[in-house]
Amino acid sequence: MKYISLSTQDIKEMMKVIGIDHLDDLFTTIPEKIRYPGALKIPGPFSEPELVQLFQEMAEHQNSYASLTSFLGGGAYPHFIPAVVDYVSSRGEFVSPYTPYQPEVSQGTLQAIFEFQTLICQLTGLDMANASLYDGASGAAEAVLMASRITRRPKVVLAASLHPQYRQTIRTYCRNIGLILEEVAFTEEGRVDLESLDKLVDNQTAAVVVQSPNYFGVVEEWAPVFQISRQKGALGIAVIAEALSLALLQPPGEAGADIATGEGQSFGLPLAYGGPYLGFMACRQEFIRQFPGRIAGETIDVEGRRGYVLTLSTREQHIRREKATSNICTNQAWCALRATIYLELLGRRGLRELALHNFYKANYLREELSKIPGLSLKFKGPVFNEFVLQLPVAPSQLEPYFREKKIIPGVKLEEDYPQLKNCLLICATEVHSKDQLDKLVEVMAAALDHRPKKGGQS
Amino acid sequence: MKYISLSTQDIKEMMKVIGIDHLDDLFTTIPEKIRYPGALKIPGPFSEPELVQLFQEMAEHQNSYASLTSFLGGGAYPHFIPAVVDYVSSRGEFVSPYTPYQPEVSQGTLQAIFEFQTLICQLTGLDMANASLYDGASGAAEAVLMASRITRRPKVVLAASLHPQYRQTIRTYCRNIGLILEEVAFTEEGRVDLESLDKLVDNQTAAVVVQSPNYFGVVEEWAPVFQISRQKGALGIAVIAEALSLALLQPPGEAGADIATGEGQSFGLPLAYGGPYLGFMACRQEFIRQFPGRIAGETIDVEGRRGYVLTLSTREQHIRREKATSNICTNQAWCALRATIYLELLGRRGLRELALHNFYKANYLREELSKIPGLSLKFKGPVFNEFVLQLPVAPSQLEPYFREKKIIPGVKLEEDYPQLKNCLLICATEVHSKDQLDKLVEVMAAALDHRPKKGGQS
């Protein structure tokens, strides 16, 4: 077998050393009656040419979407990935080591994590960050658990405009430890209803969780939200599903957040049908002992040279076991590395410029679409790179027409928000040219024209 | 500019050190009247996203061929490239160094060259090999020059079945130093006409150059050819345009060749519209002083450890200048590295098996095609992975039909060999499935049926 490096001769010699005659002799501790007798029903072995062909076929099976223009966002964002990110991150030295338990032979990974942590602190305006979490949704859940550990209070208030999948994940995580979740509604503007929030939050509230830009693309005013949480002794958790927005918008730390967490996929990770992505988390220094996840820290070696290690491990499962701040062990280190390369490559100016491009593209599209008779903007609040458009009909009715025009116009919101009937969440980033935006506008108008006469053609 | 690492501040400081006020002050040795005054008419700067899009468009412009099945060979062969070859060879340590002039920091490149040389010796059955030449055609020309230096004779005999481009290149190289080229015809079998050869070669002949498998895919009998050359004191030069054949067929060194040279593209290099490819050359030990190109050799360091260096440089241009055995400096080192990885990955058995697959695929196709009424095999000699099919009409007449069926059936030979009217050179390798071979047979038959009724449809 091509991944095995022993010859038959080697195997013989080694068996002799061990004192056995057959490989099966090594497995005698498995009682015979439960030893698997047959051969597993697994196809193969596939040779490499067959494997490549097979996967190419599966990859192309859906590749129809390569020829489509998609305006899907909603927690996963199409962004250009510079060649350097792939090039550098694919080096075997980065791809193939384990978690850096032996720092003397892992400085590359560790220094990169340290830089990642710094970048996340700079982006969020908070004091400390960890080495990564699984993704934005589980990161949000970890933040909620962290707040509950810190405050020892039983209730958590989630913005209804928090990504539905994040809310569901928080729900799954919280159910078993008896945390009570409440939701605060959004206003006409599409923002958290501050009055309701003020009423909901009390001295039993562990945390208030608000996303910005929220699931509708609307940029929240974080400061008043976190003022409310702070007044009631609850923690303010800022969730950022589109990390790029941090380059343009007020950082949550500055706005009073205690914890910021989110999804870093926008920083150099492909859409990849949902993963692997990159959960990130930052918090105020004072919460250091309750912070989940791996953390790299600076130290010196015996010769006094600067170096990096995994640190504060007394929070972690391998030391504290059931008392750990989290069970996380393997995280998304390589994804964090990609984000680090991406951010350092774009730099301060490049990242800002990109955020502005996203902003202007989406707002251009929003404005142009809103000019079409029959369409309206569901929310008036300012948006970053996505927004909600209300159609006069159910978007599914127009779908065949859009498909014919090779467009996926956005995410249908009604499933997750029954009150948002006929609403589409539409995202535009730097990958969309003005021509593509204009085409969406044109096709949208045509689709509406089309409809009364007989719905979409097939 | 993103590839420049100085800030304006850096530039200022450095100019101060030098004692100038402006970068232009550095160019005062260019007389003003010839200093270029304006701005070059060069588009750009293109940002990376624009660049990627532009090149994607150009690459796709022809990508129509991705959906075609091609049976083109004739000096460039479609072969499967294992993932390891791309993965390993793309490491910056292999891609971005210069020629290994400083061996202490270039052992990776040097050891790989040493292994490459060994592999080429093993494949060709000769004593020594160099680090690479530009390609098969210029390699053949270098071999001819080498033979002329060794023998100091004025004539060279080329097989007419030597790749036309190789013959043209030899012609270009030889013209200026007064070498006389003669061609020896091929037999009905498609092999070198030994009788004519025997007559042509005399004591003025520096070398006899024969390719096998030759341009028609026919496997030559090298031994009698080199017997003739040896008898007349001429050198026998074996040319191999399909290097894979060396895994199956008698190595030229064993058959009496003095020099073997050829094209190594089949060993892990993509078709790439003709380049970069990989010239290789091997020879008998006695010709060491006249051997062209870089050579790595084994030695020891001051501590007695084994190491590798570029050696025998007194043959080379940077020492011998106009008396060098060749002017070659930069060669195709990275391509040779890829070949080394490829060969070591496939190994003895894998390479042999691949050669057999090529043989059987091409011979299956040949047999099936020859069953179609109206078609005939031009040559009866045994073939490796390509062969010549004679059609009843000019292949160009059938071209539109083939195109419609998404097939490029082969290389038309008439341009290079007017006597081979209506002949197609057809290649099949491991990349062609039986289905694809059968489809060619089917389409070929249909094309012929089609023709009388009105030629191809468009």
Add this chain to the structure above:
Amino acid sequence: MIREPLIFELSDQEKSAFLWPPLDVPAPKEKLAGLPLRQEISDFPQVSEPEVVRHFHRLSRTNYSVDEGFYPLGSCTMKFNPKVNEKVAALSGFTGGHPLLPEDLVQGNLRVLKWLEELLKEITGMAAFTLQPAAGAHGELTGMMLIRSYHERQGHPRKYVLIPDSAHGTNPSSAHLCGYQVIEIKSNEQGTVDLAALREAMTEEVAALMITNPNTLGIFESNISEIADIVHQRGGFLYMDGANMNALMGRFRPGDSGVDVIHLNLHKTFSTPHGGGGPGSGPVGVSEKLEPFLPVPVVVQEGDRFRLDYNRPYSIGRVRSFYGNFLVVVKALAYILALGSQGLKEVSGIAVLNANYIRRSLEDVYYLQYTTPTLHECVFSDKFQRKYGVNNLDIAKRLIDYGLHPPTVSFPLTVHGALMIEPTETESKRDLDMFIQAMRKIAQEAAQQPELLKEAPHTTYVRRLDETRAARQPVLRWRPEGSDRE
């Protein structure tokens, strides 16, 4: 060796490594008015492209990796990562798809997911799988949630989870995160679960027993069937940490022996690379009883079409966004298919052979606390060396000087000063022998020149690092010089 600074220290605000195309839509400043804006991020790096590439190139070269050599980190199954897997996972059809695309456009992706589920079922004998967990610990948590949900449906979630003392730290931690209290089960002298202790601890308040099999000593829990019976009799579930499945493929199917829940680590057994700490993937397999509780969505095959099913009333809900670490799944699928049934069995055979070869070749010089036969790994301790003032960490660090990666030294907690060695099946005899020789040499050095070990490593980019200082005076991020904090 040139010392590579932090990128922030190379930064100069006038350099730039990346250029965006000009914006092609109108950009009136006033549009920004309604937004809570920030300034450009101060002290954010700004360097050139050559500087970024060299920065990471140089950093990378200070890393040891599986591509470089032997990496016998016990429990981590650091096997060679086949390169074709990276290639197929990089196909644009896989990397380019948005997770919310309509199902008819992502049939290939769904097929990949479903196919891997089916293969994992076959390998483990479980009834169903979810691929959503992002890592082993995430799988553990998911698995515990399934169990809890089941018990809840029966009216009572129960209170405790039993876990052997030798377990990986994530096990108790995951159980705890799921709202359970952990009861530790002491191992017996053979290093396996003590049946008597288990019987005693196993009450109707116990939701599950979590065991690792082979356990973290590399020992197969031969009484697995009895264990299952004991647990089941009290209505509990048997959770198996399948991180060590590499020892068992083709030889033992947990699902056939009463295991109710298992998680696998694709980034161990199925060769997807560790990436310096992830991304991983921790699929969870369950028995039929627990299938209704799997997280949403579930991939459903209907004829030759695939769809995502959200209509699962008993489901625990979502454990993350979207559908798991999809590209990791692609790699694992490619791996399994490249091996086939025979290949998988060969993997476990050779992995166990290699471990036993090392065990046999070192047992005279390193102390073996448990002499029970082991499978894919062997756990020595520093007991023989302690008398020279040398501990397992010193031995580990000294190995680095020999160009090798150390074994695991931080657990199992049941072995004081553990050296937990897992060679995996991909190593050559030459590399194994190199390791054995180095370990034997080190055993000598420990007696003769203990300071050589205590001061090791000597040859690395940094030498032994002060971990205490890092934890006591945490510096967790760079700040510009002269800034007021830290």
Add this chain to the structure above:
Amino acid sequence: MIREPLIFELSDQEKSAFLWPPLDVPAPKEKLAGLPLRQEISDFPQVSEPEVVRHFHRLSRTNYSVDEGFYPLGSCTMKFNPKVNEKVAALSGFTGGHPLLPEDLVQGNLRVLKWLEELLKEITGMAAFTLQPAAGAHGELTGMMLIRSYHERQGHPRKYVLIPDSAHGTNPSSAHLCGYQVIEIKSNEQGTVDLAALREAMTEEVAALMITNPNTLGIFESNISEIADIVHQRGGFLYMDGANMNALMGRFRPGDSGVDVIHLNLHKTFSTPHGGGGPGSGPVGVSEKLEPFLPVPVVVQEGDRFRLDYNRPYSIGRVRSFYGNFLVVVKALAYILALGSQGLKEVSGIAVLNANYIRRSLEDVYYLQYTTPTLHECVFSDKFQRKYGVNNLDIAKRLIDYGLHPPTVSFPLTVHGALMIEPTETESKRDLDMFIQAMRKIAQEAAQQPELLKEAPHTTYVRRLDETRAARQPVLRWRPEGSDRE
């Protein structure tokens, strides 16, 4: 550090690293009957995939490269290779096309070729280009052949080519290969072509003068126009070795100053990577007079269609198969477009700035034989150090201990003990300063601890190698132990 054996020493005939699919056509053995067969190749390697990957991974790590750091190899223009170029050159549309595909299917490829030709014309001011030569020396040979063909058409190919003594070795070698005798022209005290000597040597038997500009001392040949006049007056051609074009882009166009033939090195000036010694690409530009002689085929644009023209009666013929090192051309085109006109000018400006900064920073400690202002490189010598018994090679080797690549030490021959330093434009001030400091330190060491230099390098995978032994007792290939040869 683990010493990596030759692959042959790892080989074991029962291992295997690659599997082919089963053959899907009939394979009757007797079909092979007519063929002169060989046995399977004895001693050919046979290892596993992990072994191959590790072999090359480990080997690679013993290499210094531009991705790692400063590489001031004079005349070689070792600049950073932008990564996007690799990406676009790897597009399957470019890598997948067979060179004999019908022209209508390769319009994109032909456009790439034509576009680069046009841009090179603009950069150099030449009338036409061929992209076929595979490297600089191949370009030189091609260029000389063009000149010779022209002269031949005039009735007489002429006999001599004039070449300054400081020229790169490929120049005389290429001229010779083309059937010319070389007459060396001595440089004057400024390090440039001596006009008087040139006038004297320039007869009607001289086919061409080959000069490098800026020459190998980094000095611009200010009299280029006069030189051209002298050569042209006798019916000769002025050949310019354009390998140093990096110093001139946007500032001087050879074609405007009487240069008749030029070759460029895409793998220097235009940033395509050197690959440890190629593949390169050495396009040749010519004046109108010589255009008819260009090698076939020539890419011709007609409207928005491109085709390959073989009908060129004056052509020298083919210089290689197909159309040049196409993928290298793709990278160079991407590079030029990424820079644009301004960027190219900035390149030459900063390249020259960097060189002069180094020159200025070292001229007090290293001897500068020629004080003429230089452009993109500066050539010191070991004259100051020789009194300590230290030569340029010792200095070079010592630099390696500082983590830096040495400069060129093998030429120009006009400077005894040369240290030819070319930093290129992509280096940061930090890296330049690191080099300067190291060089200054080494100058000190030369005086105080010369043996430190003579024994250098100390820190590498192998230390100083015995080159004499390699040449005297050549071992040019591996042979199995006990084999009868070598």
